Amino acid sequence: MSVLAQQLLLGLLIGGLYGLAAAGLSLVFGVMRVLNVAHGELIMLGGYGAFWLAALFGVDPFASLVLVIPGSLLLGALLYWGLFGFVVRAHEETRIKNSLLIGFGLALALHALAVRLWTADERSIPTSYGGAVLSVGELSIPLVRLATLTLALVLIGALQLLLSRWRWGKAIRATAEDWQAALLTGIDIRRAYLLAFALGTALAGAAGTLVTVAYSVSPSIGLEWTLKALIVVVLAGLGSMLGTFVGGLVLGLAEAASAATFGGPYREIVGLVIFVVVLAVRPRGLFGR
Amino acid sequence: MLEIDGLQAGYGDVRALFGVTLSVGAGEIVALLGPNGAGKSTLLNCVAGLVRPRSGAIRWDGQDLRTLGAHLIVERGVALVPEGRRLFGGMTVQENLELGAFASRAWGGRRAGLERVYTLFPVLAERRRTAVQALSGGQQQMVAVGRALMASPRLLMLDEPSLGLAPRLVAAILEALVAINRAGVTVFLVEQNVPAALSLAHRGYLLEGGRIVGEGSGASLMADEHVRRAYLGPLAVRTPSPQGEHQ
Numbered sequence A: 001m002s003v004l005a006q007q008l009l010l011g012l013l014i015g016g017l018y019g020l021a022a023a024g025l026s027l028v029f030g031v032m033r034v035l036n037v038a039h040g041e042l043i044m045l046g047g048y049g050a051f052w053l054a055a056l057f058g059v060d061p062f063a064s065l066v067l068v069i070p071g072s073l074l075l076g077a078l079l080y081w082g083l084f085g086f087v088v089r090a091h092e093e094t095r096i097k098n099s100l101l102i103g104f105g106l107a108l109a110l111h112a113l114a115v116r117l118w119t120a121d122e123r124s125i126p127t128s129y130g131g132a133v134l135s136v137g138e139l140s141i142p143l144v145r146l147a148t149l150t151l152a153l154v155l156i157g158a159l160q161l162l163l164s165r166w167r168w169g170k171a172i173r174a175t176a177e178d179w180q181a182a183l184l185t186g187i188d189i190r191r192a193y194l195l196a197f198a199l200g201t202a203l204a205g206a207a208g209t210l211v212t213v214a215y216s217v218s219p220s221i222g223l224e225w226t227l228k229a230l231i232v233v234v235l236a237g238l239g240s241m242l243g244t245f246v247g248g249l250v251l252g253l254a255e256a257a258s259a260a261t262f263g264g265p266y267r268e269i270v271g272l273v274i275f276v277v278v279l280a281v282r283p284r285g286l287f288g289r
Numbered sequence B: 001m002l003e004i005d006g007l008q009a010g011y012g013d014v015r016a017l018f019g020v021t022l023s024v025g026a027g028e029i030v031a032l033l034g035p036n037g038a039g040k041s042t043l044l045n046c047v048a049g050l051v052r053p054r055s056g057a058i059r060w061d062g063q064d065l066r067t068l069g070a071h072l073i074v075e076r077g078v079a080l081v082p083e084g085r086r087l088f089g090g091m092t093v094q095e096n097l098e099l100g101a102f103a104s105r106a107w108g109g110r111r112a113g114l115e116r117v118y119t120l121f122p123v124l125a126e127r128r129r130t131a132v133q134a135l136s137g138g139q140q141q142m143v144a145v146g147r148a149l150m151a152s153p154r155l156l157m158l159d160e161p162s163l164g165l166a167p168r169l170v171a172a173i174l175e176a177l178v179a180i181n182r183a184g185v186t187v188f189l190v191e192q193n194v195p196a197a198l199s200l201a202h203r204g205y206l207l208e209g210g211r212i213v214g215e216g217s218g219a220s221l222m223a224d225e226h227v228r229r230a231y232l233g234p235l236a237v238r239t240p241s242p243q244g245e246h247q
């Protein structure tokens, strides 16, 4: 029993990062109708950003968020100007197709770049507090992972606040709902797209940093994280960032439960089952509009 | 004033407007009438910048609007209440209205704008925190008109604002348009409800098959044989009493 509880706890902890990883993908897809399949590679880059800051300058990995997030915002803006901005000029049907091509190309390029810069080895960031554990009854909670879950929730909350209070946050939501109506209210929707893509990339960078602190990073983690994020987006539906976070927790729990029940290999299968079942039964997702 | 000259527009192989020329003078209420598929929405969307014309001119106070982005056309003081309202359904009444003031010409004055809209439609003030999805059709149309007014337009265009509304609500919306016009806003109104539109319009145009086929003052169009046959039904042809339809 306590073994299962321990596994579920670990599932919940990584689930918070699934939620954060999915939030960026969800924002970009909801606003631009563009599926960025390189989202996982952006997460990977964020992880290496933190790794570099720690290895070269001794920056604490949690503190490195203060640099990784603005850096990722900038990277997102550059990627929009250089690549994805052209995609949104096309009609919606061609948009998905083009964004897939651009995304796969970008994913391959970033993977190759990462191997070049950091080799194919798995990297982690050692810290003095890395092994700290909080014991509650028979459960032992790794403090670093608890911190990443908490930070993921804080970042999602901040995003939610930004989208509901900030003038351009409202513009981003309006553009996601109806881009023509948004134009009619005077919103420059290209700017809303740019902001959404930059914010989505910043969320990816933050997620990558937290993944690297709590687990590890290697050039090949991108695809896996894109898949996890995609499953969570389908599970949670579009329109609510908090809902996306909860969707991430659900996926983390479901993975842990199926691994505990059927054995380790089933961890990866449950997500795909969720993907198919949700699309068949409730295509809007759990919290989608 | 708005001047449209030789406007041609379409969608792919479908041609919708075949050289439309019309004008809307400052302070006027002008109605654009015509059957389904005549091209009325296409024309308004061309002015608003949502549809790009193939040729022809659209001038607003002498300035060419054809190459301006839709959001910049709003900045010039031209607002459209689109067909089907197109509200932001997940947001509240007040959020929808505030977004209407997004243009920088209006953002600073959005508080005063809200007050104006709530004075015009008091029922919206009571429901300001309600999601627009939960409103009745008539209230949603008020939000749509209110949202466009929030941009503090000098030209307000409306695409079939009375569609699907009960007569009492149609009257409420049209009364509001008269009040808006009295406050100095030029109104360009697309309607299928011809008697209602002509009762308040100074002038009107008839658009059929993408071409202007008639124009005149509200009263003269109301009395026009073709208008009566095509838009007011066969009974109206035999009992011509334009005065009765007026006011």
Ligand SMILES: Nc1ncnc2c1ncn2[C@@H]1O[C@H](COP(=O)(O)OP(=O)(O)O)[C@@H](O)[C@H]1O
Binding pocket: B011, B014, B015, B016, B034, B035, B036, B037, B038, B039, B040, B041, B042, B043
């Ligand atoms: N998005 C569109 N794609 C293709 N054809 C369209 C589109 N919108 C309108 N049309 C066509 O253009 C013509 C004019 O339509 P519209 O401007 O909507 O007329 P109205 O508003 O007077 O009913 C019609 O033949 C219609 O079928």
Ligand SMILES: [Mg+2]
Binding pocket: B040, B041, B042, B083, B159
């Ligand atoms: Mg129409």
